[in-house]
Amino acid sequence: MRFYEALGLDPKLALDAEDLKKRFYERSREWHPDKFSRRSPEEQKKALDMTAVLNDAFRTLRDPITRAEYFLEERGLGPSKTPPPELLEEVFELNMALEELREGDASARPQLEEAQKRFHEMRGEIDEGLADLFAKHDANTDAATLSEIRAALDRRRYVSNLLRDVGKALE
Amino acid sequence: MSTFQIDFGGDQPASKIVGIDLGTTNSLVAVMDLTGPRILSGIVPSVVSVTETGEIIAGAEARQRLVTNPDSTVYSVKRLMGRGLGDVLDELKLFPFRLEPGSDMVLRLRLGERIVTPPEVSAHILRKLKQDAEAALGEPVTQAVITVPAYFNDAQRQATKDAGRIAGLEVLRLVNEPTAAALAYGLDKRNEGVIAVYDFGGGTFDISILRLHDGIFEVLATNGDTHLGGDDIDNLLIQIALEDIQSEWGTDISTDTTAVQLLRRAVIRAKEDLSFVPVSVVDLEYNGKRYQREINVALFDSLIQPIIERTLAPCRACLKDADLAVDAIDEVVMVGGSTRIPLVRAEVEKLFRRRPHTELNPDEVVALGAAVQAGILGGEVEDTLLLDVTPLSLGIETMGGLVSKLIHRNSTIPASATESFTTAVDGQKNVLIHVVQGERELVKDCRSLARFDLKDIPPQPAGMAKIEIRFLIDANGILNVTAHDLRGGKEQSVEVKPSYGLTDDQVEAMILESFNKAEADFKERQVREARVEADSILAATEKARQNVAYRELADDARASIDRAINELLVVYHSDDHHLIRAKLEQLDEATRPLAENIMNTAVRGVLKGTQL
Structure with a gap:
């Protein structure tokens, strides 16, 4: 699962919020486009893509509900349309x-x-x-x-x- | 053939990236030094004017012309950046913008005899800042960080970036103004905690809430109003004065642009005074008549209360979006000239229950922050990282004119979303996608960003095609789109049609034109300078021919001087400065024996004198 990989995590449903934040900050420092402004266009593009996925991942995984929805979606279990x-x-x-x-x-x-x-x-x-x-x-x-x-x-x-x-x- | 080359002084380390605050009223440029960010030159008023000779000037000189030549001078152009005709109808009532027909897609302003777009006007301000920075640094400046209001949408950001390109600046990053202020403030004062930045400038209002943690500046939420600023206070006071004048003088001066400009100055002076004294006077002298109106703080406060009120709702919304209670805010930082008004400070203090920070110069802090961001990009500032957010949600149009949101507001940028599209009928070759920005549920209530046409889809039954589109908002807050045909496996061609603003080709053309102009201007100056030099050497030669030393010259020496003069006169009116200079040197060479003779004669005279 891409979002878990982006943060170096195993795909688990229960995550430690502090650990997640720490991983996000560490990887942001490493990959943020600001760190690549004097590099080649290819490197800049890679940094942009990496950071976009990292941000998407953190945003999705830090909230337990969106995290579980993502997890299920990746397993082919999207939301059902019929009311309970x-x-x-x-x-x-x-x-x-x-x-x-x-x-x-x-x-x-x-x-x-x-x-x-x-x-x-x-x-x-x-x-x-x-x-x-x-x-x-x-x-x-x-x-x-x-x-x-x-x-x-x-x-x-x-x-x-x-x-x-x-x-x-x-x- | 001689060639023309601009010499940038040979091998140099990577040149400085400057930080620019491109404001509605004033602009500033700063740079990161070893000791910290530093303002490079004085405030440049964001005013552009076309002179009688067709030359475009920007800054203080242009501001002078607001009164003398209001029809060829423009200010507050930031209000028009990235906007369509429908967006600016309110502005047109209050500001003397002269729009040309055909302004539907891109606004076109008449400035004297010239027609210009808002990004071109901004480019002139940027060019002035660039020159000031170059003069202060003693080296060329080619890269910049430019600040924009946090609440600027995609089109407004793109227009700002276009302005940079037209001005010959590579815009490495657009930074949100309140975020820039937080950078300047945070580096200086505090590095942990939650801060709110209240940015009330000339034309826009922004509120941003950030968490500072170990060098990371993380924007939690941002909100604002791109139609709200100190200008609105000015316009309110002007309206009142216009009505007064109408009844006192019996004349309506509202259509007299010079009178209104003078009045604008008068109310701004009164407004600024009222931040320091309890009573001030709006004082206008025009056409031998005089209008004076006393205004005290109590009256002023009651007039501007509704305007200040309009800044408080976004503040509350921002707190809610950041999921924070008021008491979670550790500090409030004030930015923008309008925060000098005591009532603004009082209202902000009441809302956040914190005395706001006013010790940083509210006019400079944004430019200083832009310089910090330039330092981060240039590698001079390590360990500091800015994580900003997108102010508006991004969505696409779905059935029934509804918006399907793909990236929500306050998402950390860069941010992306992927969506699959398919065909609705057999053999369909194109799919049109409409991208919008905004918070409302209906397309018509959101801002149209662009239309993408997915072309050349291989013919197949309806619903079989599967095209995946990736929407990516980059670190500047600007949308990028890529498409993949999942079945065909190839990169899909996407034709981007921005709903408002300049196309890439138009920007390229403007860059080329401005470059050609700059080159032409430069060449013209070279020719002019060569002619001035020719004038002086011709005059000097003419004078020398009267000297006794000329008559003592050998015949052939005299002949070569005459020939050189004639040849110089022949090329004098050409527009090739190389040629003029070549003939100039030839004359200089030819007159050398004469000059020596004159020297000798003079020395003889002096020697004679000493003998006496």
């Missing part, structure tokens, strides 16, 4: 409340605020669960854990979208 079935009923009610608020019915507000709180907690739980799943996968590298992670990410993405919509409506 266990949330369907709740989302149906939520959409009605959103519609009411948009039409000017302020009585839907408390319900939405309640939902916002619940989704926040839900996302927190998903994140905690993901940390455990990362550790589990790094220890066993099994396909079953990986698909669990994928399901958790799909759920999280969906919850985040709901939070965004509710937040916008409440503003």
